[in-house]
Structure formats: structure tokens, C-alpha cells
Amino acid sequence: MSFASQLQAVAVCHTPYKQKFGIPRQPGLVSARGYVELVDPFNHADCVRGIEQYSHIWLLFCFHENLAQGWKPTVRPPRLGGNEKMGVFATRSTFRPNGIGQSVVKLHGIVKRKGKVCLEISGMDLLDGTPVVDIKPYIPFSDAIVDAKGGIAHDAPLQINVSFTRDAKEQALGYAKSEDRPDLVSLIEAVLAQDPRPAYKKAKDDAKGYQVALYDLDILWQMDGGNALVTAVIPAQALAKS
């Protein structure tokens, strides 16, 4: 069955996450700040009038980076180590028939940036530039179900410890002086504490060097005794050139 309505973006979400690897696997795991910028013809204060009275909002969005890869009836959830199959509708897979994702995020307020109405948010699990197709208030009496069963994802993932080499810490503190990324050090710690590697590697050492892209920086890190060790924080272009 098809329907006449065609989805269009009502907003774009801006986040520090510049590539998929390293983005938290669900909202609320890392309290990174970002904002949702309304786009025309929705870029009007009237469209969000009254939204400040809610502490959280739902973002319905498009997994736009994965649309081209299509979808399959079954997927292998990372939580199960990539070995077992589950139905696409039994998972939060990013490869879905209509490519729709949904996340609850904290709402901090409404601001205007360069003539655009923006919602300041935190805790999102979205790639920078993700198209948002709808925004709705989170309503605790109905949306929060305290005795709900969480299936294979009942508990939040375990976290690992994160440390820095002395040079990497100095680099991170230096870049954190910019008002564009004041939370840089705590953001790196929170992102790597999730151990972004495939789930079957969880907290186990391997010899590989890894990279996550936050803001305009590349964070280089490796595993060290079951923990993440940050070895360098460098401008994003530097890695591309090397």
C-alpha cells in the first residue's frame, strides 16, 4: 500500500558527530550538545511555540547516509556479536524500509542562529546534517513505561575507562579553549567509554589504531589493557593528508 503524502525535512540536526563510527548507539548515553535548525517553510517561531515547556522532545529523522544500501528482512544486531539474525522490525537497525529513526533528546531552549529558528538539544545519537522529518514533545505519562521489557537491549552497554597520553591531553585541552567545542575533553571521554568498536570486541584489546571524528577534529585512540587510550587529537584534514 502506498500513500500520497511525501516526507520532507522540517529541520536539520547539527551535532559534533562527523562520521557514523563513534556515534552513541542510542540517545541519552552521551550528553553532547547540538541543535536542530528548522528549514523553510517551517523556519518560523510559530512552529515551535510552547515547546519550551517540555524537557525532552522526540526527533523523527532519516538515516540518510544508509538509504542507498537498502534494507533486508533480517539484520544481525551488534549486541549479539553480529552472529544472530533478528527481524528488521525487532531491532533499531539503521537499514530500514523507510529509513526512519527516532530519538528522545533533552531540550535546552529555542535560539535564533543566522535567522534560523533552532532548538538547542543534548544527548542525541545523530550524525551531523541528519534530516529531521518531525519533532514532537516527549510526554512522560505515556512515553515512559517503567516496567517495559527491553529484549536484547534491556540494559545500557557497559562502559570502559578512557585515558590520554600526556601529549593528547594537552592537544585536547588546547582545542577545548575554542567556544565551539568547550566540552571536548568530556565528550571524547564519554564517546570512547561506549567502546565504539564492534560488540564482539567489547573491552578486549586489539592491536588496531582507531579514529573518531568529533567537531573538526580527529581523535586517534587504541585499546590498552581493556581501556581506551587517546594518543592524539588533531585537525581532521591532517589525517586525510597523511
Ligand code: SAM
Ligand atoms: N535512536 C535511533 C533509533 O532507534 O531509531 C537511532 C538508533 S541507531 C542504532 C544509532 C546509530 O545510527 C548511530 O550510532 C549512528 O551510527 C547511526 N546514525 C545516526 N545518524 C545517522 C544518519 N543520518 N544516517 C545513517 N546512520 C546514522
